[in-house]
Amino acid sequence: MTFAETSGVGTAEAVPTPVLAAKTRGLRKLYRNTVAVDHVDLDVPEGAVLGMLGPNGSGKTTTIRLLLGLTTPTSGEIELFGARLPEAAAAVLPQVGALVEGPGFHPFLSGRDNLLRCAAAEPLLASKAIPGAVDEALERVGLADAANRRYRGYSLGMKQRMGLAAALLVPRRFVVLDEPTNGLDPAGTREVRAVIADLHAAGTTVLVSSHLLSEVEATCTHVAVLHQGTVVAQGELKDLLEASNAGLLVSTPEVTAAVDALRDNRIPARAVPDGLLVDLSASTAPEVVATLVRADVPVYEVRRQRTGLEDLFAQLTETT
Numbered sequence: 001m002t003f004a005e006t007s008g009v010g011t012a013e014a015v016p017t018p019v020l021a022a023k024t025r026g027l028r029k030l031y032r033n034t035v036a037v038d039h040v041d042l043d044v045p046e047g048a049v050l051g052m053l054g055p056n057g058s059g060k061t062t063t064i065r066l067l068l069g070l071t072t073p074t075s076g077e078i079e080l081f082g083a084r085l086p087e088a089a090a091a092v093l094p095q096v097g098a099l100v101e102g103p104g105f106h107p108f109l110s111g112r113d114n115l116l117r118c119a120a121a122e123p124l125l126a127s128k129a130i131p132g133a134v135d136e137a138l139e140r141v142g143l144a145d146a147a148n149r150r151y152r153g154y155s156l157g158m159k160q161r162m163g164l165a166a167a168l169l170v171p172r173r174f175v176v177l178d179e180p181t182n183g184l185d186p187a188g189t190r191e192v193r194a195v196i197a198d199l200h201a202a203g204t205t206v207l208v209s210s211h212l213l214s215e216v217e218a219t220c221t222h223v224a225v226l227h228q229g230t231v232v233a234q235g236e237l238k239d240l241l242e243a244s245n246a247g248l249l250v251s252t253p254e255v256t257a258a259v260d261a262l263r264d265n266r267i268p269a270r271a272v273p274d275g276l277l278v279d280l281s282a283s284t285a286p287e288v289v290a291t292l293v294r295a296d297v298p299v300y301e302v303r304r305q306r307t308g309l310e311d312l313f314a315q316l317t318e319t320t
């Protein structure tokens with residue numbers, strides 16, 4: 001049933017298309033002879049926390065830099081909130097907060113003074129609101145106590161937090177974080193996760209790149225997997241995990257009889273420590289259960305094997 005049918009509005013208004021915070025089509029970036037990204041069609045739905053995953057050199061940072069207008073595409077289209085870059089850059093980029101590699105902070109200024117300089121360059125921040133915004137951002141990333149120390153003496157983790165604080169100086173519609181937990185200890189990592197969760201709860205769209213698959217699984221609603229400069233899978237995390245689940249675990253004391261009965265019906269299965277693992281690529285869970293019941297095999301438990309994002313990631317990126 002469509003939106004139009006359920007709401008009673010005319011079909012002319014039809015099904016609502018989801019608003020995209022960011023959209024790219026046919027994005028390509030060449031550095032001399034190196035193809036950094038190619039054919040990148042990325043959708044970042046508004047309100048999502050999208051994890052961008054990919055091995056080293058797969059094009060994550062290049063895609064992020066293109067989205068932020070920090071580099072120009074060789075070809076292809078980029079839209080932020082429906083507005084085309086580079087034409088709409090001045091209008092939309094102030095609504096986008098970013099943590100990207102190598103933020104340019106001044107080594108001899110304190111953390112607070114650096115952020116005061118960043119805040120002064122924010123078009124959406126009134127002068128009188130600057131000191132409060134800086135203190136709030138420092139507090140949010142756990143740097144309030146070190147705010148008056150020189151940036152030069154900060155640890156890698158503290159420098160990373162400074163970048164995050166700069167991204168959070170004003171309320172943003174869209175926050176883009178390139179490897180935000182790089183250099184952070186477990187406590188810092190938890191704090192970054194909490195910041196992402198707060199942003200998500202406030203309705204902010206977040207794009208976060210990470211090589212920590214478990215982290216993406218824990219913090220993201222959506223995922224895009226990059227491999228050799230192109231997007232090889234994207235969508236809601238739960239859908240991608242579902243699609244990667246090809247196995248059914250069956251618990252039974254009669255493993256041999258069960259495997260034989262399934263193989264007689266051309267359903268591949270093999271014994272595993274807790275029973276048998278059935279390959280679902282050519283059948284469905286109800287068919288498997290019905291086959292076993294017809295063969296008088298006692299079935300104690302049936303559950304889907306969860307492969308986890310790590311397995312999905314390996315499946316998608318190990319084929320070259």
Ligand SMILES: Nc1ncnc2c1ncn2[C@@H]1O[C@H](COP(=O)(O)OP(=O)(O)OP(=O)(O)O)[C@@H](O)[C@H]1O
Nearest residue numbers: 031034035036054055056057058059060061062063
């Ligand atoms: N400024 C540049 N000049 C030349 N080549 C570049 C430049 N930036 C990126 N590349 C190349 O483009 C490809 C994609 O790099 P990119 O940094 O986007 O990948 P990544 O997925 O972010 O990698 P990592 O996880 O290692 O940061 C790589 O082959 C890289 O060497």
